[in-house]
Amino acid sequence: xxxxxxxxxxxxxxxxxxxxxxxxxxxxxxxxxxxxxxxxxxxxxxxxxxxxxxxxxxxxxxxxxxxxxxxxxxxxxxxxxxxxxxxxxxxxxxxxxxxxxxxxxxxxxxxxxxxxxxxxxxxxxxxxxxxxxxxxxxxxxxxxxxxxxxxxxxxxxxxxxxxxxxxxxxxxxxxxxxxxxxxxxxxxxxxxxxxxxxxxxxxxxxxxxxxxxxxxxxxxxxxxxxxxxxxxxxxxxxxxxxxxxxxxxxxxxxxxxxxxxxxxxxxxx
Amino acid sequence: xxxxxxxxxxxxxxxxxxxxxxxxxxxxxxxxxxxxxxxxxxxxxxxxxxxxxxxxxxxxxxxxxxxxxxxxxxxxxxxxxxxxxxxxxxxxxxxxxxxxxxxxxxxxxxxxxxxxxxxxxxxxxxxxxxxxxxxxxxxxxxxxxxxxxxxxxxxxxxxxxxxxxxxxxxxxxxxxxxxxxxxxxxxxxxxxxxxxxxxxxxxxxxxxxxxxxxxxxxxxxxxxxxxxxxxxxxxxxxxxxxxxxxxxxxxxxxxxxxxxxxxxxxxxxxxxxxxxxxxxxxxxxxxx
Numbered sequence: 001x002x003x004x005x006x007x008x009x010x011x012x013x014x015x016x017x018x019x020x021x022x023x024x025x026x027x028x029x030x031x032x033x034x035x036x037x038x039x040x041x042x043x044x045x046x047x048x049x050x051x052x053x054x055x056x057x058x059x060x061x062x063x064x065x066x067x068x069x070x071x072x073x074x075x076x077x078x079x080x081x082x083x084x085x086x087x088x089x090x091x092x093x094x095x096x097x098x099x100x101x102x103x104x105x106x107x108x109x110x111x112x113x114x115x116x117x118x119x120x121x122x123x124x125x126x127x128x129x130x131x132x133x134x135x136x137x138x139x140x141x142x143x144x145x146x147x148x149x150x151x152x153x154x155x156x157x158x159x160x161x162x163x164x165x166x167x168x169x170x171x172x173x174x175x176x177x178x179x180x181x182x183x184x185x186x187x188x189x190x191x192x193x194x195x196x197x198x199x200x201x202x203x204x205x206x207x208x209x210x211x212x213x214x215x216x217x218x219x220x221x222x223x224x225x226x227x228x229x230x231x232x233x234x235x236x237x238x239x240x241x242x243x244x245x246x247x248x249x250x251x252x253x254x255x256x257x258x259x260x261x262x263x264x265x266x267x268x269x
Numbered sequence: 270x271x272x273x274x275x276x277x278x279x280x281x282x283x284x285x286x287x288x289x290x291x292x293x294x295x296x297x298x299x300x301x302x303x304x305x306x307x308x309x310x311x312x313x314x315x316x317x318x319x320x321x322x323x324x325x326x327x328x329x330x331x332x333x334x335x336x337x338x339x340x341x342x343x344x345x346x347x348x349x350x351x352x353x354x355x356x357x358x359x360x361x362x363x364x365x366x367x368x369x370x371x372x373x374x375x376x377x378x379x380x381x382x383x384x385x386x387x388x389x390x391x392x393x394x395x396x397x398x399x400x401x402x403x404x405x406x407x408x409x410x411x412x413x414x415x416x417x418x419x420x421x422x423x424x425x426x427x428x429x430x431x432x433x434x435x436x437x438x439x440x441x442x443x444x445x446x447x448x449x450x451x452x453x454x455x456x457x458x459x460x461x462x463x464x465x466x467x468x469x470x471x472x473x474x475x476x477x478x479x480x481x482x483x484x485x486x487x488x489x490x491x492x493x494x495x496x497x498x499x500x501x502x503x504x505x506x507x508x509x510x511x512x513x514x515x516x517x518x519x520x521x522x523x524x525x526x527x528x529x530x531x532x533x534x535x536x537x538x539x540x541x542x543x544x545x546x547x548x549x550x551x552x553x554x555x556x557x
Contacts, residue, residue, distance in 0.1 A: 013465070013468060013523065014468055014519075014522075014523030014524075015519040015520075015522050015523040016465075016516065016519045016520060016523060017519075023443070023448065024443075025377050025442060025443055025445070025448075026437055026441050026442055026443070027441065027442070027443050028441070030440035030441070031440060031441065032337070033337075033338075034335040034336060034337055034347070034352075035335070035336045035337075035338060035344065036319070036333050036334070036335065036336070037333070037334050037335070037336035037344060037346060038321045038328045038332055038333070038334075039332045039333070039334045039346070040332060041321055041323065041324065042336070042344060042346065043321050043322050043323040043324070044321075044322040044336075045319050045320065045321060045322065045328045045333055046319070046320060046322045047317050047318065047319050047320070048317075048318060048320065049306065049308075049315040049316065049317060049318070050315060050316060050317075050318045051308045051311055051313050051315060052313050052314040052315060052316045053311065053313040053314075054311065054313070057318075058308045058310075058315050062308055062309045062310055063306050063307070063308070063309070063315065064306070064307050064308075064309040065304040065305070065306065065307070066304065066305045066306070066307040066312075066314075067303075067304060067305075067489075067493050068303060068305060069493075069497070074305065074307055074312065074314075075493050075496055075497060076307060076309065076312070077304070077489075077492070077493070077496070081492065081496075081502055082489070082492070084492075084502060084504060085485065085488045085489055085492055087484055087485060087488060089484075095472070096472065096474075097472055097473070097474035097475075097476065098469045098470075098472050098473055098474070099473070099474060099475055099476055103475065103476070104476055106376060106379065106382070106425075106432075106434070107295060107296070107382050107427075107432065108476075108478060109376060109379055110298075112376075112377045112379075114443065114445060114448040114449065116448065116449055116451070116452055117452060120453070123452065123453050123455060124455055124457075124516055125516050125519075126452075127452075127453075127455040127457055128457055128461050128462065128465045128516065128520070129465060131457050131462055131465070132462055132465030132466045132468075132469055133469065135462065135466060136466055136469050136470065138469055138473075141474070141476045143484075145485050148304075148485060148489075149483055149485055149486070150483045150484050150485035150486070151483075152476065152478065152481045154476070158445055158449070159445060159446060159449050160449040160450075160452040160453075160454065161445065161448060161449030161452055163377065163445065167476065167478060167481075168296055168298075168478065169478060169481065169483070170477075170478035170479035170480070170481060172296050172297055172298055173295060173296050173478070174293075174294070174295055174296065174297070174384070176295070176384060176427065176428055176430065179293055179295075179384040179386055179430060180384070180386065180427075180428050180429040180430035181429075182386070183386060183387065183392070183395070183396070183429040183430055184392065184396060184429070185429050186396075187396050187397060187400045189393070189397075192397055193400070193401065193404065196397055196398070196400075196401035197401060197404065197405060199283070199284055199401075200368050200401055200402065200405045200407055201405070203283075203284075203365070203367055203368050204367070204368040204369065204370065204405070204407055205367050205368070205369065206369070206370075206373060207369045207370070207373035207374055207375060209375075209439040210439070211367065211369070211410055211421070212378055212421050212436050212437070212438055212439050212442075213438065213439055214419070214438040214439070214440070215357075215419070216355050216356055216357075216418075216419045217438070217440070219355040220352070220355040222355075223347070223351060223352075223354065223355055224337045224339075224345050224347070227345050227347070227351070228339060228345050252286055252393055252394050252397060255284065255285035255286045256284065256285070256286055256397075258284070258285045259283070259284020259285045259286065260284070262284065262285075263284075
């Protein structure tokens, strides 16, 4: 696939270095895309910058970054000057630490990227690092400058490649204690455990991407198609399920039993 | 208990059991270095203005509509109500549609995590679901309208609570298999693999987010300071040498020095390496 790499640089383990490239694992390209139009003219709406004081249009070459020092007081930073802020981690992912995969909680995972070799010369070194991590069930921890921030990153082997995750900063994850402290740690009625296990087992399926399909996307395309043909529009989508009525649930045990029975009825899956 | 307001209130429903819950955003992404865009000519801030691409006239927010391009320059216009009609009515219910074994979940789909906690009334059912999923080593998948968008939510036990993570849709995630398709399948020599494993084990450690520092931010602050004081600005460092060394040799050397290697900067510990380095400055000249 001919996707332009988002980033190019080096993967480094001690004295072993190989050229790599990286691209975001997420993409907007398959989404139903809209353009903004002017309702009056149906022409595209475009945006440009105007000077906040004079109101005059600012040409792209006159746009420059400013670092705010005080009110209406900015230090102008040219792109070339910012490019000189080059840390080792701007071009090189130097794996400094390895940790067991399960020692890093999911909550720290921020954005995933796909990392792959950028030159046949480095494919063997890349493969050695990847396979050794996989064999030890370890992930690599390193640093990388992305979008003018230095991020902690985690490298995890995946198939023939490596998934690189940016990890959230320490102050970005809220303290769970504050939210969870009011919840009791133990179950009220251990007798229910076999029943819930039975229910879970019945409803468990293997992961596949149909679990994350989007019915709205198709619906949108239908609306567009209907409008295009100038036929009657489809009626508003109904709520998938009737409102939950917790008041009706007298006993969890009874409800659970009913749920398991419903799952057991012949004809179900 | 929690001072922050809930981001969403509703129900979790599994089978015939429902419990009242609230979602709280678990993460924030604070902007680090705030740059503003300025007009170089005047030094003033700039602001964005929306104009008609043909007439150049400004277009107010209420006159902007969505258009779906069907042919070159030909659009089907959709009013906000029409777009909203594609989203089902919110029933405020995270109805669990399936459980999935934890070790099968593809984390590349993860979007944003929320702490999921019970209302007073729903605590029993909540704990039942939490402990049941924990014992079965599964997470639950539910769909609901969150913040006016239909979202898939992965619900899993976390400590005494649950975490609900919104998932990206299938078409929003690139296939890892396709992305890695071009990588050659290599038979890795046993000695190389053993050496690499040895290096990995000599670099075992823990990730500590709390002590991670953004050195880029500090470097920009330094740049700003230098500029204010009229000092010479930092020079670009040389790119890392693209050594074409023998892989096995490099592994052997790395493995040998692994044990005696002096403690290095890690994600947890850092030492400043922005000190002037004459050697590097010299190589910059050569590179240029």
